[in-house]
Amino acid sequence: MMQMCLEENTRILMADGSQKPIREIRIGDMVMCDLGEPKIVRNVWQGREEHMMCIELKNGSKIILTDNHPIKTTAGIKRADAIDENDEIVMVYGEKYKISSISCIEYGDRVYNLDIAGNFMIAEGIAVGDFGIQNRI
Structure with missing residues (x-):
């Protein structure tokens, strides 16, 4: 099974507004x-990844995730490796930002994903899919 995960220090928006x-x-x-x-x-998954994708937005936001992790764009839900510089990424509260760079980076550390009943969570301000979304992309 392919893992769809986020870098271990990725900040997640909690229900109380903290990260x-x-x-x-x-x-x-x-x-x-x-x-x-x-x-x-409902569940927390963890694993290890040797390589990750780093997507940086024009507003300065940056997210590090596996190439198959789903991200919400203005054109719909896309895997990270299907995103290009023409896409606009959906942020918290519906804001949208263009991409400034996409790169593959050496990682070699722990990665995590959450199960929140097939919803999108807010990771580094960016709407990304939970574990349940992977069956839909």
Whole structure:
């Protein structure tokens, strides 16, 4: 099974408005989904990845994730490796930003993903899919 994961220090928007590194999130925690609703974390997955993708946006946001991780764009849900510089990424509260750079980086460390009942979570301000979304892309 291919893992769809985020870099271990990726900040996730919690239901109370705070941000927490994904590696510190536990089952039962409440995170904010992209529709502004709190969702309970039903499961946490972790693994290791040697290479990751780094996507930087023109607003200065940056996210490091596996190439198959789903991201919400203005053109719909896309895998990270299907995104190009012409895409606009959907941010928290529906803001949209263009991409400034996409690169593959050496990583070789722990990666994490959450199960929030097939919803999009907010990671580094960016709407990304949870574990359940992978069956839909």
